[in-house]
Amino acid sequence: MKLRIHVTLKPGVLDPQGKAIEHALAGLGFAGVEGARVGKLIELDVADGTGDADVDRMCRQLLANTVIENYRVERA
């Protein structure tokens, strides 16, 4: 079973990489880009039947730093 874990910075946390991308797009002449945020996509292959609670623990213990990041799990 595949899991896709999206890790994103919490709203309000400055994202310098996102800002750089926003400025670079403006520099290329793309008008109307009003914001850019950079996150991570982590794909995991896990045993069938891996429970939500285990996945949640993986995210909280290692994959996301919940001081600054949110995460969202997609089962594919």
Next chain:
Amino acid sequence: MKTAVIVFPGSNCDRDIAVALEQVTGTAPAMVWHRETALPDGVGLVAVPGGFSYGDYLRAGAMAARSPIMAAVAAAAGEGRPVLGVCNGFQVLTEAGLLPGALMRNAGLNFVCRDVALTVENADSAFTRLYRAGERVHFPVAHHDGNYVADGETLDRLEGEGRVAFRYAEPLNGSARDIAGVLNDGGNVLGMMPHPERKIEAAHGGDDGRRMFEGLMALVGA
């Protein structure tokens, strides 16, 4: 004083801090591999070194913070023993929950590698007792992820409790309130981005860092 340096895969400053500790204490520190589950007996100071453990993959310090030895480091911290995290070591200590906040990519996206001026904010801790409050010192920095963040309430608490140990004299990396180093609530765990171990002798361009180790040594017994 018996000291220990934690050794993680990929770190490149463990030897720097080992050399500094040996110079100041006269005894080589124990180099403790991250897979160990206990610190050697009688260790008075634990150093978590700088230098890109695990290649900074996932997040700087994240994987090192979950390695087996960190439970022993947390226990030592809980007993009031001094734990010093420098640069990546600071990132490891925040990721391990031993210090509040987190360290993010520098606001300017540049890797900063130079000497910086710092203000000593708290001269009462085990680490800063040989400095004077308000004193200006110079340490080198070399980091990409030194932008200290915490919520406003945490920052207010850190300031109110005198737990900001060092502040950048000028903005450097976007750090909240120019914080360069913070203490835990017991004052025995310090995390800082600048490298005191690289300012031990005149050949380094100064010895501002030496007093940190001398102060620790005198406190916990030579």
